[in-house]
Amino acid sequence: MDIDVIREHTKGCRDKIFLNSAGSSLVPQRVTDKMTAYLQMEALEGGYALANQYTAELDQLYVQAALLLNCTAENIAFVTSATDAFARAITAVDFKEGDLILTTDDDYISNQLAFLSLKQRFGIRIIRAHSLPNGDLDLEQFEKLVDQQRPKLVAITYMPTNSGLVQPVVEVGRICKKFDVLYLLDACQAAGQRVVDVQEIGCDFLTVTGRKFLRGPRGTGLLYVSDKVLAAGLVPLIFDMQGAEWTADDAYTLAKTAKRFEFWESSIAGKLGLAESLKYINEIGILHIEEYNIKLITQFREQLKSVTGLTMHDQGSRLSNILTFTTENRSLSDTAQRLKDHHVYFSMSFRDFARIDFNRKNLDAVIRFSPHYFNTVEELEKIIDILNY
Ligand SMILES: Cc1ncc(COP(=O)(O)O)c(C=O)c1O
Numbered sequence: 405m406d407i408d409v410i411r412e413h414t415k416g417c418r419d420k421i422f423l424n425s426a427g428s429s430l431v432p433q434r435v436t437d438k439m440t441a442y443l444q445m446e447a448l449e450g451g452y453a454l455a456n457q458y459t460a461e462l463d464q465l466y467v468q469a470a471l472l473l474n475c476t477a478e479n480i481a482f483v484t485s486a487t488d489a490f491a492r493a494i495t496a497v498d499f500k501e502g503d504l505i506l507t508t509d510d511d512y513i514s515n516q517l518a519f520l521s522l523k524q525r526f527g528i529r530i531i532r533a534h535s536l537p538n539g540d541l542d543l544e545q546f547e548k549l550v551d552q553q554r555p556k557l558v559a560i561t562y563m564p565t566n567s568g569l570v571q572p573v574v575e576v577g578r579i580c581k582k583f584d585v586l587y588l589l590d591a592c593q594a595a596g597q598r599v600v601d602v603q604e605i606g607c608d609f610l611t612v613t614g615r616k617f618l619r620g621p622r623g624t625g626l627l628y629v630s631d632k633v634l635a636a637g638l639v640p641l642i643f644d645m646q647g648a649e650w651t652a653d654d655a656y657t658l659a660k661t662a663k664r665f666e667f668w669e670s671s672i673a674g675k676l677g678l679a680e681s682l683k684y685i686n687e688i689g690i691l692h693i694e695e696y697n698i699k700l701i702t703q704f705r706e707q708l709k710s711v712t713g714l715t716m717h718d719q720g721s722r723l724s725n726i727l728t729f730t731t732e733n734r735s736l737s738d739t740a741q742r743l744k745d746h747h748v749y750f751s752m753s754f755r756d757f758a759r760i761d762f763n764r765k766n767l768d769a770v771i772r773f774s775p776h777y778f779n780t781v782e783e784l785e786k787i788i789d790i791l792n793y
Contacts, residue, residue, distance in 0.1 A: 407777075413432045421786060423773040426725075432680075438676050438680045443673050458676065461676060462675055465679035473595070473602050475603070478660070482626065503529070505522070509533075510564045510760070511560060512564065546576065557588060559587075559588040563597070563724045566728065588607070591611060594724070598690075598724070611627055627662065647664035700781065701724075704787075708729065717765055726773075742790060750771055752770065
């Protein structure tokens with residue numbers, strides 16, 4: 405992995421220290437070039453005629469996504485965001501009153517809202533499995549819950565948006581397989597950051613967004629649908645002519661592949677852009693990216709320990725490239741302003757984004773850094789200097 409070349413491909417990293425890939429990352433230049441060239445042509449040709457000339461390139465979206473996630477192109481649906489993917493997956497489950505969703509304290513805000521909506525409309529139950537004092541999911545309790553309560557769906561978030569926690573997704577997959585329970589995994593922050601192997605995990609659905617660690621365009625996402633789900637005939641509550649063929653006045657035939665989870669209309673430029681981002685990652689190799697990211701964040705966490713008054717709040721035995729902290733010797737807004745003054749890009753997370761986690765940690769807000777493989781050790785050393793004042 406040649407970081408200098410990668411940074412040359414990443415125009416946005418030249419005049420700032422960009423530490424917000426967990427928000428919306430910097431796309432490689434060739435992604436922007438691909439999309440703008442297409443949009444220029446679309447203005448001349450119209451949307452339909454041009455798209456027809458691009459079928460082979462558009463197919464690459466599925467091929468490249470399958471390569472990254474270790475499945476086949478038939479298991480991939482293109483959607484507009486991770487939440488869109490999540491909604492389509494969850495409406496494929498035929499919930500009845502009293503059915504249970506087993507999740508965790510650390511699931512993403514919008515997923516928690518989706519569960520609450522299902523509770524309100526269908527009277528489903530929600531159980532949130534607890535964590536151990538070190539932040540790790542209590543797998544023993546989790547397995548007991550699955551065994552005793554037989555949830556209709558297990559839904560967990562691989563890496564939360566608001567802390568560096570990494571959930572034991574393979575172990576959860578093993579439990580779901582043992583008790584034959586549907587498993588929906590939110591891999592929004594994991595894809596592109598670490599190796600995500602759907603065969604190893606054994607999930608039934610996996611949701612991903614384009615703009616974060618995949619470094620794709622906004623308004624794009626992916627849904628992985630397992631062969632098991634496809635064979636069982638699961639389908640989102642509302643599908644359209646992309647997902648099914650209208651075969652008689654009162655009959656339809658579902659698409660055989662994960663396309664049954666897509667809508668017909670989509671941003672073709674966005675799809676081409678995401679395909680290009682995936683190709684870029686696959687060319688570098690996700691294993692190399694993971695290795696670099698782990699080295700980068702481990703060193704950064706170690707160095708941040710030397711900053712007086714700074715407390716990191718990430719818990720768990722494995723940590724991601726999402727790092728959260730507060731500063732005790734000055735207000736968080738002062739620290740945030742100082743970072744901005746030095747052209748550091750980052751995010752903040754607030755109590756409302758992660759009520760359970762932040763209530764447990766007694767936090768109102770944290771600063772979140774999320775370095776990715778275009779960042780360098782030197783940049784992160786500069787952050788230490790900026791914070792040590
Ligand atoms: C863990 C997690 N899941 C889901 C989402 C939602 O992604 P999107 O905004 O693409 O729907 C996010 C966004 O921050 C996230 O961090």
